[in-house]
Amino acid sequence: MGQGLISTAALLAGATLVLGGCGLADSHAVWPEILKVKATEPAPLEAPPNVKQLVAGKLDSVFTAGSQPTHVRVSAPVHDPRSTGWTACVRAELTSVIGKPLGTQTYRVFFNTTTIFDRRLAGEDDNCLTETFEPV
Missing domain, CATH: 1.20.5 (Single alpha-helices involved in coiled-coils or other helix-helix interfaces)
Known part of the structure; x- marks a missing residue:
């Protein structure tokens, strides 16, 4: 055995x-x-969504209620390397909840073809200062 x-x-x-x-x-x-095992090719990028139209239709997803955004402008969309979505900078003149002008505020927005799923106040790392903006 x-x-x-x-x-x-x-x-x-x-x-x-x-x-x-x-x-x-x-x-x-x-x-x-x-x-040899063949390395996989990354999927080709789809065409960027119309960021102007998306932001214009979803201002409440970018700015807080009562901020009364005016002169809203957006940068060109850039593919987000950490996901399958896109990012852009959005700039507008805002007003505080007590009616005091806040001046120009810039946000970095994260979106896909139909939805803005995140936004944050732009910082130095976001490169929004060097972007070219177009009116919405």
Whole structure:
């Protein structure tokens, strides 16, 4: 019985070595091209959505209620490298809840083709200062 256990263990060890080598044939291995795993190509980007139309129809998604945005302007959409969505800068003249002018405020918005799903006050890292804006 001990002899059968040893031969079974040897057979399993051999199979493990043979099958373990299959993972080594990736796209960077030194193997003939036919044996290499092909690196996947990223999906092509779809055309950017109409950010002017999206922001104009969803001002309440960008600005708080009562801020009375005027002179709303947007930058060109840029693909967000961290997701499948897009980003743009939105700038407007705003008013506080007590009616005091807040001046020009700039937000970075995150959106897809139909929905603004996040926004935040633009910071130095957002590059909104160097963007070109067009009226909505």
